[in-house]
Amino acid sequence: MTSYTKSHCSLHNTSMFKYFSYNPNISMVWIVLQRATVTFIHSFYVFFVYLSVFTFAGYIIFGTKDEKFMAYDVAYNQVLSMLAGNFNYGNMAESSPWLAPMYYVAVCTFGYLFLKNVFIANINDEYYGMAADVWENGYYWIRS
Numbered sequence: 001m002t003s004y005t006k007s008h009c010s011l012h013n014t015s016m017f018k019y020f021s022y023n024p025n026i027s028m029v030w031i032v033l034q035r036a037t038v039t040f041i042h043s044f045y046v047f048f049v050y051l052s053v054f055t056f057a058g059y060i061i062f063g064t065k066d067e068k069f070m071a072y073d074v075a076y077n078q079v080l081s082m083l084a085g086n087f088n089y090g091n092m093a094e095s096s097p098w099l100a101p102m103y104y105v106a107v108c109t110f111g112y113l114f115l116k117n118v119f120i121a122n123i124n125d126e127y128y129g130m131a132a133d134v135w136e137n138g139y140y141w142i143r144s
Helices: 003-022 024-035 037-062 072-084 089-095 099-137
Strands: none
Touching: 024 037, 024 099, 037 072, 037 089, 037 099, 072 099, 089 099
């Protein structure tokens, strides 16, 4: 495919978003995501700080012995892989047997239990506000 064809297809696909306003349930989800945009930006900033801190810590702790932490950009990818569950704990434990368990527990605790739950809580908060608005006023934004 040429780049013109790809760009035309992507523009055509984005024009389909206007039809979300005709279905009450999908338009409600779309409005919830729009209202939560500022909260998402704040959450992504906190997530970026979290990734940077644990990337730097992994680079300092494991960088001399583990090839997955030798460079800062590679360590950044390794922390993202750890959040997805794809990493080799044996290499970390081999390079620093005392700090590897603490590092792993800290990454998982803050990544899984805190940051991901905050993200879901932001969506739930906006959804319940939107549901209360729909309960009082109905689907007033639907085009007729």
